[in-house]
Amino acid sequence: MAAIAPIRTVTGRGVVVAGDDIDTDRIIPARFLRCVTFDDLAEGLFLDVRIDEDGRPTGHPLDRSEHAGASVLVSGRNFGCGSSREHAPQAIARAGFRAVIAGSFAEIFFANATTLGLVCLALDEGPLARLQAAIQAEPSATLTIDVAEASVTCADQRYPGRIADTARSVLLTGRYDPLAELLAGSDAIDAVAANLPYVGAAGGAR
């Protein structure tokens, strides 16, 4: 399989989608899951809060001109909770985002996003609020996420945060898609399967 490039930094403008517990139904409403590829997901991103029921734009931050081209999504606590749909990080990535900064992340979202190389940086409440205020005050400011340091810099101000070590190491080494490493463990997989009675003979099928 093709090698993937390490992700050491993410640089770009930010956009704040405020609120805690933003769930994956909100990120990508279920009707957009009626698909057999991920190709067209970007158009559904946050759609139900971007337009009202008559189809009129609500003035959502993602649609404001000052945030056009932003590549860092900034939100609140427990981002990506709810459904395990990878369609959520896929939609975010396909809409041009390369990182999400939040108070915390729901686990399945975090795992899905990391596998795609979408960087998830968690900030404590204080720094997160200050970063959000800085972006609101100066939407054209450039954010730089340093993956190794698990921090973000915006307008000369550095905000320290957290990225789980397991994710940080794979981002920095370009091995965030684990499939190649999993495939390499082939003999050990068979050995474990052979010891599990419920897997039984079926495990040998290959």
Added chain:
Amino acid sequence: MPPRTLFDKVWDAHTVRTLDNGQTQLFIGTHLIHEVTSPQAFGMLEDLGLSVRMPARTFATVDHIVPTDQREEPFADALADQMIKALRANCLRHGITYFDLHSGLQGIVHMVGPEQGITQPGSTIACGDSHTSTHGAFGAIAFGIGTSQVRDVLATQTLAMSKPKLRRIEVNGTLRPGVYAKDVILHIIRTLGVNGGIGFAYEYAGEVFDALSMEERMTVCNMSIEGGARCGYVNPDQTTFDYLAGRPYAPQGAAWDEAVVRWRALASDPGCSYDDVVVIDAADIAPTVTWGINPGQAIAIDEAVPHPDRVRADERASVEEALAHMQLTPGQPIQGTKIDVAFLGSCTNARLSDFREVAAVLGGRRVAPGVHAIAVPGSTLVKEACEREGIDRVLIDAGFEWRAAGCSMCLAMNPDKLVGDQLCASSSNRNFKGRQGSASGRTVLMSPVMVAAAAVTGVISDARAVFGAGAKVSA
């Protein structure tokens, strides 16, 4: 050997090796797939020129997109039709067992696994669906995964996983009359918060869980993810074995006896230690309903909707957002809130015991005028069992629509949707904005019997007052 938890025993037995980043390569003994999160995974596999490593360990069914009234193919929704065809073709091509729409065994994936005896104690179970935690009711480590991970399981039968911490949640005492498994889990989520379980697996234990039926244990484990915990389990016991005995994929004969011995030994040993222990008194649990837009925003049925000024400062914004969406006034009692739709269904509460319970309390009462009530069995087998027992007649006579099996209005990927700002009394598991198919739609989560009480009165009601306390019929 020091005492060990079920979680450690099962995790260790399935550990292939430690990966470079410190995660575990975990063997997944049972993989469940459905039409929404698998087609892209098969596509990735094909792009990479890989095959399915152990096709016999993946099981498929179709649930999210199936219409529950008109089930003839092609479906009216061309996209849904494309999805069922893709699943069927992928299963055929790769030799995967598929419980197809008209097989008689189709249902919500988390219903089919247990019904078929595929879900077994001591196994690891993954599925591209967050409610895979349901299968933990059998003493399995079961969790939801994303589509790239579905690809990983198809290609390698393993996943890269970080081992979570373990929290034991002990509920002791006896549930009060009119309090159900749904109330237990809503109470737990309300107590620990929707993100309280992040980084944890839950072991549910105590006198209440010992006494719960398998179907009730599934209701609780199902909603572990709503509390932030990716998986939750109950230690296997005689109740577990009695449920599994004789099911198609359960071991038979001498193999069954050996399996039971093994399964018994898997339960957490007395005296083992946990990263955290939470003890709850069953007497503190009331019939519980949500008032807001996440499952933790819940109150006892006799409580009032919270005041934004009286909650923690960091919760104020969410409370205000929830009140605005739900069109509720701070301080108003939740009882008496008018409903438009009553939904009995979902992998949380659409099992035989749920419908039995509702049929038993209805007692000739009718759905209130203006309320659209639908009952959607979680599986075809449940549908048939209800029809054998005449439960469908009771529901239809009361004014419910009786549908075929699927996810239906739990997430509204099929034609069953709320319209506008309709308020739905729902036995499902998520009350997120827009979850039931309308951006301004409103969902109030509750037990099936509470849904029935709301349906017949037209307003959110205390089922104990409507039907008399303790109408509980099935264990």
